[in-house]
Amino acid sequence: MTCWKDLLSPYLMGTGGLAVRDPANGELVAAVADHGPREVEAAIAAAEAAQPEWAERPAKARAAILRDWHDLILAHAEALAQLATLESGKPLAESRGEVGYAASFIEWFAEQAKRVNGEILPSPWPGKRVLVHKQPVGVTAAITPWNFPLAMITRKAGPALGAGCAMLVKPAEATPLSALALERLAHRAGVPEAVFRVLPSSAAAAVGSVLCASPVIRKLSFTGSTAVGKVLMQQAAATVTRLSLELGGSAPFIVFEDADIDAAVAGALASKYRNAGQTCVCANRFLVHHAAERAFVDRLAAAVNAMTMGHGLAPGTQIGPLIDRRAVENVHALVADALAAGATLAAGREWQADDGSFHPPVVLTGVTPHMRIAREEIFGPVAAIIRFADEAEAVAIANDTPYGLAAYVYTRDPARTWRLMDRLECGMIGFNEGIISTEIAPFGGIKESGLGREGSHHGIEEYLEMKYCLLGGMER
Numbered sequence: 001m002t003c004w005k006d007l008l009s010p011y012l013m014g015t016g017g018l019a020v021r022d023p024a025n026g027e028l029v030a031a032v033a034d035h036g037p038r039e040v041e042a043a044i045a046a047a048e049a050a051q052p053e054w055a056e057r058p059a060k061a062r063a064a065i066l067r068d069w070h071d072l073i074l075a076h077a078e079a080l081a082q083l084a085t086l087e088s089g090k091p092l093a094e095s096r097g098e099v100g101y102a103a104s105f106i107e108w109f110a111e112q113a114k115r116v117n118g119e120i121l122p123s124p125w126p127g128k129r130v131l132v133h134k135q136p137v138g139v140t141a142a143i144t145p146w147n148f149p150l151a152m153i154t155r156k157a158g159p160a161l162g163a164g165c166a167m168l169v170k171p172a173e174a175t176p177l178s179a180l181a182l183e184r185l186a187h188r189a190g191v192p193e194a195v196f197r198v199l200p201s202s203a204a205a206a207v208g209s210v211l212c213a214s215p216v217i218r219k220l221s222f223t224g225s226t227a228v229g230k231v232l233m234q235q236a237a238a239t240v241t242r243l244s245l246e247l248g249g250s251a252p253f254i255v256f257e258d259a260d261i262d263a264a265v266a267g268a269l270a271s272k273y274r275n276a277g278q279t280c281v282c283a284n285r286f287l288v289h290h291a292a293e294r295a296f297v298d299r300l301a302a303a304v305n306a307m308t309m310g311h312g313l314a315p316g317t318q319i320g321p322l323i324d325r326r327a328v329e330n331v332h333a334l335v336a337d338a339l340a341a342g343a344t345l346a347a348g349r350e351w352q353a354d355d356g357s358f359h360p361p362v363v364l365t366g367v368t369p370h371m372r373i374a375r376e377e378i379f380g381p382v383a384a385i386i387r388f389a390d391e392a393e394a395v396a397i398a399n400d401t402p403y404g405l406a407a408y409v410y411t412r413d414p415a416r417t418w419r420l421m422d423r424l425e426c427g428m429i430g431f432n433e434g435i436i437s438t439e440i441a442p443f444g445g446i447k448e449s450g451l452g453r454e455g456s457h458h459g460i461e462e463y464l465e466m467k468y469c470l471l472g473g474m475e476r
């Protein structure tokens with residue numbers, strides 16, 4: 001079995017560079033080259049030179065390379081999972097799951113690459129033909145987050161490379177190692193070096209500006225905070241660069257009085273505590289009907305009190321560290337604010353200095369919609385329970401947010417299911433399901449949660465231009 005150090009050997013630096021630290025204990029994991037604006041500009045020029053040849057290859061040839069990349073990812077699954085845990089802190093079992101999830105996007109878009117079909121439209125004129133031709137947008141860029149250091153890259157690179165685009169990736173400063181390992185495997189599979197480059201950098205803002213200002217970059221895909229997404233949108237306006245934005249969320253998790261409570265608790269645990277609550281689609285606000293509250297809270301609290309917190313590589317760990325001290329301080333402040341405003345701890349305890357970068361899993365009851373914890377993205381292992389009286393109130397609270405990414409609904413009433421499908425303002429809904437992500441479905445949000453969709457057969461369209469061609473002189 002290849003160990004992660006072998007996989008990364010060409011990138012590892014003895015001294016200097018970008019130091020990557022284990023969020024659990026602050027220990028140095030490895031150091032790699034730190035790319036500034038000049039190196040990024042050079043990579044853009046190289047990608048511009050290499051992209052046309054990549055685009056001209058038959059889709060089947062690009063697909064075969066993507067398929068080989070997928071196979072290599074799975075062949076190195078354990079090394080990749082260990083790396084993802086070392087640099088992001090997530091439990092190893094979750095990292096293993098992420099490797100499979102990451103690979104699934106490459107497999108999916110290897111298939112979709114072969115299905116980029118143009119159109120022939122019925123002509124309104126005699127002797128003329130109307131065609132829609134699809135072409136890769138050109139050189140693209142991705143700015144990716146630390147919470148899914150593998151999958152958020154492959155969800156963007158799969159469709160970009162499949163469509164015939166080159167892609168430059170600026171991974172999160174905290175998690176460049178998984179990204180570089182993916183790059184190495186992509187090159188080994190046959191993706192030309194200049195066509196797919198990973199550019200770790202500690203100068204996120206400067207690199208973002210270079211990517212947005214470059215007329216060569218025709219599309220930027222970003223996953224991260226709404227605040228940064230808005231900055232990128234402003235910068236991209238100067239070059240009218242196409243954007244995909246997968247931004248923050250404040251998912252409501254609604255438990256109705258007719259719900260299967262055991263299923264709702266299982267879904268809540270998966271949705272809320274996956275990656276210690278650090279996912280954009282995490283349940284952020286639990287809205288629980290008053291008649292279901294007692295049973296739901298008692299069972300959730302019992303499960304949360306039994307959770308094991310520890311290093312992601314330690315057997316049995318369910319809750320790893322948060323990504324850094326700032327993240328912990330933010331979650332702690334939200335919990336303290338809620339407790340001061342009248343919420344109650346139903347499970348877990350407040351963070352203490354000895355906990356370092358770990359935040360204990362918590363359930364809070366008596367939360368009200370105007371508390372900070374109900375209005376901000378928690379990004380930590382805290383379930384905030386808000387009681388509601390009826391469906392209309394639940395929908396009103398659920399939609400009272402600038403975000404619109406995911407929602408979760410537990411009910412056995414089919415008519416209510418259809419009503420909420422219409423009424424909830426979001427891009428994705430799990431009905432009686434706490435985990436919704438899959439490569440085959442369109443992932444993305446509305447309102448301030450973003451623009452565009454990733455994954456599914458729609459995902460590749462984000463990397464394609466449509467060219468309308470009118471063919472005259474076609475008389476029979």
Ligand code: SIN
Pocket residue numbers: 147148223246278279280281437
């Ligand atoms: C995210 O948190 O941004 C992604 C979560 C997912 O793909 O499931």
